[in-house]
Amino acid sequence: MRKAILLFIALAAAAAAVQAQPKPISPRAARDLLASDKTALLLDVRTREEFIDVRIPGAVLLPFDAIDAASAARVVGPKDRPVVVYCRTGRRSAVAASTLASLGYRNVYNLGGIGAWPYGTVRGE
Template sequence: MKEISVQELKEKMDKGEDFQLIDVREDFEYEMSNLGGTLIPLAGILIESEKIAKDKPVIMQCRSGKRSAVAIMQLEQKGFTNLYNLTGGILAWADEIDPSMQVY
């Protein structure tokens, strides 16, 4: 599984690179804090897979990186090859990039 660090994600955001960010957490988690990605909770990831780009890098994220890893494994079985897991998830983002971000 391909991974990306929070520092690499921040660089991509700062440079305005073309990628898609998918957040696989639940609604209440997303409302508390998010990185601006598209919310597709893990339970519906296969049902809503048409919302996920196949023609550019897609970074999957959750709270810690575990649910997004599960989502990637499911999607790779459906033929996706452009997926990256955000190592450490939003907890790592809050720890290393934005300490003011509310986490739980």
């Protein structure tokens, strides 16, 4: 009986870890998600300078090296909120998306780099 309980706990933990993984998302699917779900957040994890230089309209800045439980709670909010993460090339967005997932955010999507976004960008503050 004790082994069965321990096995159940281990399987439940493994299932939770798998569910918490960020998912890749294409630019088109990201655009559609952001248009159809007004609670969805577009998160730019580059530096402030990069954000000011060029960004996807509607994006919110949270540099990847500043993501922790407190900043995520302040910027992202509820852990079930859909979050689309991007950076310049996809490396930082992958790290940031994994960090958010490890903090318990369940609907994290990795868009990758801004260069793949074909729908227009904005510049300046």
